[in-house]
Amino acid sequence: MTAIASLVRTAADGKPPPFSTNRLLAALRPDALAALAPLLTPIELAIDATLFDSGDDVETTYLPCGPTQVSLLVITADGQEIEAASVGREGAIGGVVSAGYKPAYGRAVVRTPGQAFSLPTTQLEEVKTRVPAVADLFDRYADVMIAHMMQLVACNALHPIEQRACRWLLFAHDRSGDAPIRLTQETLAQLLGVQRTTISTVARTLQDAGIIHIGRGRLEVLDRPALEKRACECHDAVEAHFHRLLPKVEL
Structure with missing residues (x-):
């Protein structure tokens, strides 16, 4: 390495x-x-x-x-x-x-x-x-990670690219809060396994709807509720499992 x-x-x-x-x-x-x-x-x-x-x-x-x-x-x-x-x-x-x-x-x-x-x-x-409390915490988190990966397998197989992109942005927004997400369209395309032109089309659609704003290597979520409506159920499913296993841990 x-x-x-x-x-x-x-x-x-x-x-x-x-x-x-x-x-x-x-x-x-x-x-x-x-x-x-x-x-x-x-x-x-x-x-x-x-x-x-x-x-x-x-x-x-x-x-x-x-x-x-x-x-x-x-x-x-x-x-x-x-x-x-x-x-x-x-x-x-x-x-x-x-x-x-x-x-x-x-x-x-x-x-x-x-x-x-x-x-x-x-x-x-x-x-x-x-x-034991440290071991238990990491064991629970390991279960959450497996659930996350299982849900992404289903998401990538079943859901259209706009829903998948919105799901990714929701997870990123959970972590960034109101700060811009440092991300290029090319990187998001690689992560989701699609062509950059496909992501560009999705991004323009979301920006035209006032849901996101795209800058140079930066993306801002302007309307979180609207982004949630455009996403598939995968973000909410993973988050619900996370809180069942780790009720004291906030996303």
């Missing part, structure tokens, strides 16, 4: 994000959080940074904060990248499957840059063995 030292840096030149900016950490009881806190390093994740690649041992676990968003990608034989799931402030990348050698099946790439916490996966596994 290409070294990521140039793509991530310790956030030593500014204040580290509070633990509440990652919802998994915010859901921990104070005693459980105290077991993890000394191990967490605040870092900045740069856009397009590859956190690990297919076949790599997942040595580091990342917990995104605020609007930071990472795509988990499946890489085809001809080099195409298709998004299997995305992770933001509600979750973690790495550290979800416990113990042993953990080769990654796909690639993790930063789509929306920003702050995160990192820690060695081996240290996280050690805390899980000592603190």
Whole structure:
């Protein structure tokens, strides 16, 4: 794997994000959080940074904060990248499957840059063995991730591209809030496995309807209720399952 030292840096030149900016950490009881806190390093994740690649041992676990968003990608034989799931402030990348050698099946790439916490996966596994609350939280999140991926399989097979694009934007808006989503139409097309011209048509339709505003590499959601109406049921299905399993964790 290409070294990521140039793509991530310790956030030593500014204040580290509070633990509440990652919802998994915010859901921990104070005693459980105290077991993890000394191990967490605040870092900045740069856009397009590859956190690990297919076949790599997942040595580091990342917990995104605020609007930071990472795509988990499946890489085809001809080099195409298709998004299997995305992770933001509600979750973690790495550290979800416990113990042993953990080769990654796909690639993790930063789509929306920003702050995160990192820690060695081996240290996280050690805390899980000592603190049942931490192990339980990550086990529940692993179940949510499986549900997310299962729903995306159904979505990609059954729903038209406009609904799928709106579903993706809803998840991104959950994490970014009112801040613009840093995203190009070309990137969204790659993630959804369609031609850029297809996404351009969808984007123009949504912009003409006053639902989004497209800038240079940036997208703003102007009318969230209208975006929800245009999307399929997949966003709501995943969110409902998330809150059933992790009722104290907010998206």
